[in-house]
Amino acid sequence: MKIGEILRTERESRGLSLIDVEEETKIRAKYLQALEEENYDEIPGEAYCMGFLRNYARFLEIDPDPLIYQYRCQAKKVDQSPPPIVSEQPPVRSSTGRIWAFLGLAVFVILVFSISFVYFNNKERTVPPPKPPVSQEQDNNKQQTTPAPVEENITMQLVGNQKCWTRVTVDGNLEFEGILNSGETKDFEAKDSIHLRLGNAGGVDVIYNGEKQPPLGASGQVAEKEYTKSG
CATH class of the missing domain: 2.60.60 (Lipoxygenase-1)
Structure with a gap:
């Protein structure tokens, strides 16, 4: 049986309502209902969830450890579906493809030669301007905009x-x-x-x-x- 079914069945067998359990355990009725329906997102935090589950089970005189173990297994369950299979098609070679490959290589060589010629011809003429110095105020502003790391309690x-x-x-x-x-x-x-x-x-x-x-x-x-x- 699931966690919620075990809790609800035992509570109903004792003739207790959620309000009755709330008065005895001091756990709010909406959290008790969330445990019975296994809507754990309604409970603020995993530690609270396990604490409420343990106290509720003990109140019903149920061993809480198997329920805690079952809850942890559900919380840590991950999707283990296999990745999609991608089929690879072998490349099709033809004489036309080899011709286009040769032409592409020739164009590439000509392009590299042209760029190199222009680069070395203009290298001595073009001098990049120096970067402006960074003021202390700009440096402080940059440091202030750096977000501080978030520490967990x-x-x-x-x-x-x-x-x-x-x-x-x-x-x-x-x-x-x-x-x-x-x-x-x-x-x-x-x-x-x-x-x-x-x-x-x-x-x-x-x-x-x-x-x-x-x-x-x-x-x-x-x-x-x-x-x-x-x-």
Whole structure:
């Protein structure tokens, strides 16, 4: 079965509406409907999509890992159709073709000789004018018009499996400090770095730049790690 069919069938078997699920999971009903209809473009970003899918599946008591794997396979599916076959026709040679080839070669030789004669005859007469110097102001304007490279930010999504005290520092600023409950999701975005400290390392799934990371530690273990753009 497809991802959407699995989610919708399980929800309907429990007699739940999308609004009921929204109240329990805090995921908006339109995103839940997008997951069931597999309209992933309606969800803002792959990290959000995988986080919503994981939380929805856990709420329905479905193992989320097979659904996440199936989603990634669909997202990375490419068209592998073979390239068109181009047939090559062998050239047709004839005596007429050889005559035209000889005439073309003769015209080419005469043309090259004429151009060379004109070039060397006028070389000493024509002196190209020197290029005007570039002023400092023109040079500065040229540098200012050069577009700056666009830097991509780093993203992180925290998905609670168990209750966990969590502290997140983004680019040196404290963004969140408190309890992350089971089934709760927090999203962060940074230019350079995200520093994470967990009081229950095994109780939180870390999704960094759309990729699920290995656990930082076991349940009940305190752990911390800094994620930077350079790796």
